[in-house]
Amino acid sequence: MSRLTGWWRNRSSAAKVELYTRWSFHFFMAIEALALVGALGAMPKHVAPALLLPVLAHPVLFGVLSARALDWALGRRERPVRHAAAFSALTVVLVAALLLLHSAGKAGDGNATPIIVVNTVAFATGALALALDKVRHMACLPAAAAVLAGLPSAALRPPMEAAGYATGVFLTSLLLTFTCAFSAWLLKTVHELDRARELQAQLAVAEERLRFGRDLHDVMGRNLAVIALKSELAVQLARRERPEAVDQMIEVQRIARESQREVRDVVRGYREADLAVELEGARGVLAAAGMDCRVEVEAGRALRPEVQSALGWVVREATTNVLRHGDARSCVIRLTVPAESPGGAAAGDGALTLDVENDGAPGAPAGPPGSGLAGLRERLAALDGTLEAGPLGDGRFRLRARIPGRQLRGLEVRA
Incomplete structure (x- = not known):
């Protein structure tokens, strides 16, 4: 039949x-x-x-x-x-x-x-x-x-x-x-x-490929920059017969293994960035590169997981750009979460703001217009957020992410 x-x-x-x-x-x-x-x-x-x-x-x-x-x-x-x-x-x-x-x-x-x-x-x-x-x-x-x-x-x-x-x-x-x-x-x-x-x-397949490429770029960009930086530092220390070279290579090995794990997570589609981990990682990486990095968290409350993930990717991409572009000596990462009024609404305009500012050599590019920033804009657009990147006019470059306060809820955030 x-x-x-x-x-x-x-x-x-x-x-x-x-x-x-x-x-x-x-x-x-x-x-x-x-x-x-x-x-x-x-x-x-x-x-x-x-x-x-x-x-x-x-x-x-x-x-x-x-x-x-x-x-x-x-x-x-x-x-x-x-x-x-x-x-x-x-x-x-x-x-x-x-x-x-x-x-x-x-x-x-x-x-x-x-x-x-x-x-x-x-x-x-x-x-x-x-x-x-x-x-x-x-x-x-x-x-x-x-x-x-x-x-x-x-x-x-x-x-x-x-x-x-x-x-x-x-x-x-x-x-x-x-x-x-x-x-x-x-x-x-x-x-x-x-x-x-x-x-x-076909569009769904193409979109998934773009998502995979964007996530892979975001995951590997900073890690490869850190591996290159620490490897160069280990070479200089080894030439001077300094024992710290071994520590730097151990750190390179750890980052490489972490990169392997993150790539597997990307392939499975479960990769999420943690904001607190990314802030601390950015501070450590930029400090290891010889920059004066300050992380400031001003007031606020707890963020939804998807908001934390989007901001975590912003911090990761901004850190990668600071390492790759310009000759920065200082960097400030400032997270401003609006306080919650007694009625449950956010004070002011209610916009959460994440600023990453760094100095650089005169004439340095205003910022990379590549797939990294485009991927960040896509992530923020899902939360009705925006991303701005450009020079401030005094030799400094700023990347600013803004997310409406309606994406937040009233629990405190610890710095």
Whole structure:
């Protein structure tokens, strides 16, 4: 049973809708063929054989034009202009011949001629609607079909009979035009949704890759800078035969192992930065580089874990930039958490501010515009926060992160 139904179950939703739509038009082709052949059988025997070939050719061309028009609607081939022109010419010739035969009394006295005329014109408008891309053009098809059948009838038959032709053709053409046009629109919509779903999946993969690259940059940036700094210091101490070189290399080994652990955490997606650890780490690293580093925490309360993580990444990236860029001698890291009023709201504007200021050599770059700062802005944007980086005009550079007070809650923070 699975082999019999697998050809259907293994298809995508868009492929299922397309298969259903195409087989629906094959069914329309069969309905037209049966209706035309049945009506042709009621005609005189000396007329029916002459009309058999064009009558049977009409539903075949309907199926061919419908299939190619659906391919065009899905962007798989060019518009089937030649097929539409040939199908229209066959319809006009067939209708004209039937009306002339009926007017001359050679088509019999039954309803065979009206049935064939109405069916051929109606199915022709339905197929032609598939080859059009504008709704206003499709809307003109039923009226054009009614004129095509009504004017020759008015010239050859009584007015009431001509009006009956025009009305029947108009109503059936309107139904077939709407059905075919709606089927094509539905098929295109389903395929567009399917492509949008694939694009969404691709964007999710790309976003995850960007997140991984950003986290890897944030994790490894400072650690590699510290390893390079301590390795250089160990080399200088070893050349002077100072025993402190061993301590520095032990520290390098510890940082390398910590980097391995952090990279594994990044791969698993569980990496979070701890603000207190990052502040203390920044103080130690910058002091080891010969800088005067001060960490100031002013008043405030406890921070949500995601806020602490975002600020921890800011401290980490800022520390990396201070080590890599400029010739800084001093650095100040200042965290200002707004106090909480008795009503539970933050005092002032309620904005938490983290400033990292450092001096540098004249003409030093104002700051790195690379992926590090872009990644920080993305992290802060998730908390409605902002990031500003630029020179202060006195040879100092400042990186400032601000997070609205509504992201905080009323517990104290210890410096």
